[in-house]
Amino acid sequence: EAGVAQSPRYKIIEKRQSVAFWCNPISGHATLYWYQQILGQGPKLLIQFQNNGVVDDSQLPKDRFSAERLKGVDSTLKIQPAKLEDSAVYLCASSLAGLAGGLNEQFFGPGTRLTVL
Amino acid sequence: AQSVSQHNHHVILSEAASLELGCNYSYGGTVNLFWYVQYPGQHLQLLLKYFSGDPLVKGIKGFEAEFIKSKFSFNLRKPSVQWSDTAEYFCAVSTGGFKTIFGAGTRLFVKA
Numbered sequence: 001e002a003g004v005a006q007s008p009r010y011k012i013i014e015k016r017q018s019v020a021f022w023c024n025p026i027s028g029h030a031t032l033y034w035y036q037q038i039l040g041q042g043p044k045l046l047i048q049f050q051n052n053g054v055v056d057d058s059q060l061p062k063d064r065f066s067a068e069r070l071k072g073v074d075s076t077l078k079i080q081p082a083k084l085e086d087s088a089v090y091l092c093a094s095s096l097a098g099l100a101g102g103l104n105e106q107f108f109g110p111g112t113r114l115t116v117l
Numbered sequence: 118a119q120s121v122s123q124h125n126h127h128v129i130l131s132e133a134a135s136l137e138l139g140c141n142y143s144y145g146g147t148v149n150l151f152w153y154v155q156y157p158g159q160h161l162q163l164l165l166k167y168f169s170g171d172p173l174v175k176g177i178k179g180f181e182a183e184f185i186k187s188k189f190s191f192n193l194r195k196p197s198v199q200w201s202d203t204a205e206y207f208c209a210v211s212t213g214g215f216k217t218i219f220g221a222g223t224r225l226f227v228k229a
Contacts, residue, residue: 003160033217042121042207042219043161056216091161104149104211108161 002026004109006092012115018080021112025073025094031055033106034067034077035091043091049075050097082116089113119144121210123220130198131228138193138223140208149211150191152182153219156204164206167191178202200229 005024013019025032030051035043046065047057051072060067064083069075079086093106124139142148152164165176172184182193191208208220 035219040221042123042209042221044219045216048216058216093161104217105151105163105166106217107163108153110160 006109016081021077023075023092029094031095033093037089087116121220136195140191142210151209153207
C-alpha cells in the first residue's frame with residue numbers, strides 16, 4: 001500500500017513570495033490533515049478535510065494560508081505571501097475517517113521543509 | 118484551551134535501561150490517545166493508541182502505555198530500551214471535536 005505522498009520535499013523562498021505544497025493521501029482515506037511543525041515543537045493542525053469539506057480550519061492563518069481538496073483526494077496548501085515565521089515542516093496526513101474514534105489513526109507523509117529567507 | 122504536555126524534552130538513556138515518558142492532557146471529555154514516533158530520517162508513525170477498554174495498551178517494539186483517567190495521563194513505557202529506539206516521541210490527544218493535538222515531543226537518545 002502506497003503511503004502519503006508530498007511534494008516538494010524542500011523549498012526555499014524569500015519573504016513575501018508565494019509557495020504551494022501538494023499532498024496525495026492514501027487511497028480510500030476520507031480525512032486529510034495539514035500540520036505545521038516548527039522546529040522544537042509538535043505538529044499543529046492547520047486544516048482538516050473530510051472528503052472535500054473542511055472540518056476544522058480554526059488555526060489556519062486565513063489572511064495568508066489557503067487550502068483546497070478538490071474531488072476529495074489530492075490537496076494543495078498555499079502560502080501567499082510568506083513570512084519569516086512560516087519556516088517550518090508542513091506535514092500532510094490522512095486517515096480512513098476523522099469522525100469515528102476507532103478509525104482516526106493518522107498516516108503521515110514525509111513533509112515539506114520550508115525555509116523563508 | 119485543550120493542551121498536551123510532555124514533561125521531558127530530552128532524555129538520554131543507556132541500552133537496557135527502563136523508559137517512561139510522561140504525557141498529560143487537559144480536556145474533560147472523551148479522548149482518544151496516541152503515541153507517535155519519528156525515527157531519524159523517517160515519517161511520523163503510530164506507536165500505540167487507546168480508544169476504550171483496558172487502560173494498559175501494548176504497541177509495537179515492546180512499548181506500552183497506561184491511561185489513567187483521574188490523572189489525565191497517558192505515559193509511555195518500555196522496560197528495556199535499545200539503541201534503535203533513538204527517536205522523537207509525540208503524545209497526541211484526539212478530543213470530542215475530533216481535532217488531534219500533539220505535545221511538543223521528547224527526543225530520546227539511547228547510548229549503545
